[in-house]
Amino acid sequence: MTNENLKGIHHVTAMTDNAMRNYKFMTEVVGMRLVKKTVNQDDIQTYHTFFADDEGSPGTDMTFFDFPNNPKGSRGTNSISRTGLRVPDDAALEYYLNRFEENGVTHSGIQELFGKKILPFEESDGQRYQLFSDENNDGVAPGKPWKNGPVPEDKAVYGLGPIEITVSYYDDFKKVLQEVYGMKPVLEEENVTLLDVGEGGNGGQVILRKDEGTEGRQGYGEVHHVSFRVEDHAALAAWEDKYRKMGIGNSGLIDRFYFEALYARVGHILIELSTDGPGFMGDEPYETLGESLALPPFLEPKRAQIEAAIRPFDTTRSK
Template identity: 40%
Template sequence: MTDTLHTPGIHHVTAIASDPSENHAFYTETLGLRLVKRSVNQDDVGVYHLFYADDAGTPGTSMTFFPYTDARSGRVGTGQATTVSFVIPDDAVDYWVDRLESRAIGTNRFERFGDEVIAFEDPDGLPLELVARADAPAGEPPAGPVPEERAIRGFFAVELALVDPDPTVRLLEAMGYEATEDDESAGRRRFESTGDRGFVVDVVTDPSTPQGSPGAGTVHHVAYRVTDDEQAAWRELLREHGLRPSEVIDRKWFRSVYVRTHGGVLFEFATKEPGYDVDEPRDSLGERLVLPEWSENRREEIEDGLPPLSLTATE
């Protein structure tokens, strides 16, 4: 059964941040995403887990963060997902360059594989890109500071920096990705799945790239979309590739399998269901701190231990 498995692309990407208020302001006010879930790191409940996405929290649009107030800056490098790319409409490039630069955010505008790209960093130094595409999905952009016709439509790609890419490439191919582009001079190979969001993975091998180290401004893991009834088969596939997958873990909003790949990047395989609206109406997503049922008896203790988080718009 493992030879029939296929992921349409990214479910979510989770990164490490430092100040939760600064993180919230950047992703909601500057990038125009919606806070669709305010929870805690289920493995460290003294840390927020903040989820930003489109209006509905659609898989393929959700960028999430663990903001550690005492986090040191990480180093972006090999063994990591180094850059996260979002897709925007192809006529929105000038708007986004102006928007970012008006907020003193440095940008680098260039072309890659025929797409216009805007590269920049978030407040913790996480490398981000906006990729302009004529086929950007219409999606469900949130109401907010960015006009709907210019809004981010979800993920386009993640970039994996690897010293020895071959084992990870074989895994990506088993996940349904196919090689589509190759830039030998940049050590970049592109792999694409068949979804409409987050369907691209760029594998980059550059001897000058330093070894990455975790910390604020680095990606924690990349999650791919899978179905509930295939989780056992995904675990089998991962074992066939010499990896040690976790058991299926119930995260309340999705069920997940985790694995550390040979290249060092942590992958997650997450289901669409139940979704972010399983415990909050869509109209009020992100408005309160939500906890898994198994943590509710500790709510007062957890709330008292969390750092300050300002949700007040500054613009």
């Protein structure tokens, strides 16, 4: 029998105004590994970069679209409003606080949210993140910190944390998360609910907030979509069938080579479901992940065309 239950967060995809600057920020400051430099398969003249743990494990990757001439997004409701990233413990938050100070990164200082210590911060284009301490955390297992990164392994980001979604239709959206996606409320306060996905914990949670104010607009500095994990092709196919039976419009199964995907829009929020595999280790050596432009087999015949169109940037780290 196919287990179609969601396992946790798979990835978050955001939009950047500059792939090179974003690469330097994510690797040199945040300390995540670039595990794949490829192109947006729906717009092959633009980059799609994947930052993750040491091996690109599912549940650890923050990815970016680099759309030339994309306008700046605006903050507001009906959006994925902030991405969480996991670090091992409270001491890691103190380490990053000092690191952000040294690098001039905008942050809000160490705070507490739902009994967890967090450190909210921003990229220079306005993209919003928050580090979550895994101290005393249970639930979805983390990934493996980047072994050769600039951040010590015992402090480094090693997975995605709770994803914050803000909507005006709060009750209706919460009902969909529970009844369609099987998420379970674990904490409810006025106008905010924390929901578990899969085994829960920092690697499997959604923070749902109510905001009836001005609607946000997608663009660089904002999140494009969030993806949740399913085990394999059979589980994803079961979700496609479930969507059909429930009358939920969807993309149908799409093979992204590194994983299979299924997209559905819930109100304003684009939700993707993605398989755990095959992963990012099959087409490049571990030692040089992300250093060259990687293309799935069906795009290889267009490599010359793609390389002529995109702006090259150097991501070589191995010597």
